[in-house]
Amino acid sequence: NAGVTQTPKFQVLKTGQSMTLQCAQDMNHNSMYWYRQDPGMGLRLIYYSASEGTTDKGEVPNGYNVSRLNKREFSLRLESAAPSQTSVYFCASSEILGEQYFGPGTRLTVT
């Protein structure tokens, strides 16, 4: 069991470039989440997917889009990256009202 995997681990973008962060889980969880973590801010929810085929905005969705491709995969897209999106991004999954399992994170720098 790999748990929750994320790619890439590190990424540097120039302002205005686009990219997609990939996340996959092999625990057959229904719910998946994307968070960002900034120094002094704690974890903030960007988007979540309660089940395959549904997505909803979290606390900080502006500048991001998501796709729940199937039960396993949940991707996060930055259409036009901005320096304010420099952060560490974590994907997580859980069963209904269960513990959340986190991926290793993606460190993104936007210059």
Added chain:
Amino acid sequence: KNEVEQSPQNLTAQEGEFITINCSYSVGISALHWLQQHPGGGIVSLFMLSSGKKKHGRLIATINIQEKHSSLHITASHPRDSAVYICAVPDMEYGNKLVFGAGTILRVKS
């Protein structure tokens, strides 16, 4: 929205000391989560508890539902316990969403 407060924000301890980290929340919940994040590392779920106490090795988590308060204790602390400890509770609107505390930065010196 459920508000979560953790204390202390920073904690430095000597190896072997007993450590307590506190978490308070504003609205009644079904369960509370404790998470651990090592420097530069990923996030690991330590406990999910809805009542009483849970123990895993040297870590003990307790919760008082009436007081809306939880504590995480580390017995016989070790430098490898140095990490950020994060408390989280379900969002009022959608229980699968978590509201996170700001975290407690723990450093254990040898």
